Amino acid sequence: MEKALKRYGWIFVLPTLAAFTIGFIIPFLEGLYLSFCRFTTVGNARFIGFGNYVSALTDPLFLQAAWFTLAVTIVNIIAINVLAFALAMALTQKLKGTNFFRTIFFMPNLIGGIVLGYIWQILINGILSICGQPLLKLNATAGYWGIIILMCWQQIGYMMIIYIAGLQNVPDDLIEAAKIDGANDWQILWKIKIPMMMPSITICVFLTLTNSLKLFDQNLALTNGDPGHATDMLALNIYNTFYARAGAAWKGIGQAKSVIFSIVVILIGFWQLRSTRSKEVQA
Numbered sequence: 001m002e003k004a005l006k007r008y009g010w011i012f013v014l015p016t017l018a019a020f021t022i023g024f025i026i027p028f029l030e031g032l033y034l035s036f037c038r039f040t041t042v043g044n045a046r047f048i049g050f051g052n053y054v055s056a057l058t059d060p061l062f063l064q065a066a067w068f069t070l071a072v073t074i075v076n077i078i079a080i081n082v083l084a085f086a087l088a089m090a091l092t093q094k095l096k097g098t099n100f101f102r103t104i105f106f107m108p109n110l111i112g113g114i115v116l117g118y119i120w121q122i123l124i125n126g127i128l129s130i131c132g133q134p135l136l137k138l139n140a141t142a143g144y145w146g147i148i149i150l151m152c153w154q155q156i157g158y159m160m161i162i163y164i165a166g167l168q169n170v171p172d173d174l175i176e177a178a179k180i181d182g183a184n185d186w187q188i189l190w191k192i193k194i195p196m197m198m199p200s201i202t203i204c205v206f207l208t209l210t211n212s213l214k215l216f217d218q219n220l221a222l223t224n225g226d227p228g229h230a231t232d233m234l235a236l237n238i239y240n241t242f243y244a245r246a247g248a249a250w251k252g253i254g255q256a257k258s259v260i261f262s263i264v265v266i267l268i269g270f271w272q273l274r275s276t277r278s279k280e281v282q283a
Contacts, residue, residue: 028262035255052256055249061229062257065237072144072233073212076151080208081201084156088163102164105157113154117221120150124222136223143223143231150218155211159204166200167193202276209272213265234261 030042035052039045056062087105091098108116124146125135136143170193178188194201216235219225225232225240232240238261242254 031255032259035252035259037255038249038252040251048252052252053260055253056256056260059241059253059257061232062234062237062241064229065232065234068144068231069213069215069233072147072151072215073209075148076155076212077205077208079148079152080155080159081204083152084159084204085163087156087160088167091160092164092167102157102161105160107157108154109158111154113217114221116150116154117218120146120153121222124149137226140227140230143226146222147215147219147231147233150222151212151215154218155208159208162200162204163197166197170196198276202273205276206269206272210265210269213268 034042034045036047036049037045037052038048091102111119121136124142128135128139128142133139133142136146174192174196175188178192183191214235215233216239219231219233219236220239223231225236229237229240234257238254238257241250241257245254
């Protein structure tokens, strides 16, 4: 049986590999080539070298979007993971109704990003109106915190489920032994639970990191970059460069931006996985 698997196993991998090649590898390579071209359609692409990359990296709106995306991502990673972990700790206690609360907190994750964006746009604009503050289209600070609140509301429940699974995998015998040795709850948390939950922490940090960097639909629906592109995130900036600006030059610049963005997300993602997985080994 094992010999047969080694000989014919590639047959079972072939459909997935073919789909991945057709749906990702080929489009990515074609997009990489187009980032060096001036074009309006794939059929009329003209190679121009690194001009698109120079234009992309000197575009002040692209650089502004990069800093805004970084600011959103840092706060999202901290807020979502801290709150999700706190909820997981609370809902793994022997309390009544924990399954009900887990369901309630998880439900926002089932709602599409565009729908969430418009829901929170109405809510936040209503609050700003009551407080006598400018609405989202004229209020960059409210737009920034609105995106963070929206992301927290959507993703905390999902991360909470992962943290609950991690907490439930911590052996009760180990915790009891620590209590017998005189460890208090704080020491048990930092010395036992968190080190043993590093696989869950790795997953949750990776998901919040990549979801925040790639955020598009919520950003589009909530603020659409207003006021004056001050709340543009990178994905929205790339979309606007490619689709909202007329002319062959902008297509190539938008493509170059997307390649830069992809490389940055991949590098940051691998760095984060490597750094947190090293903690798993130490634990």
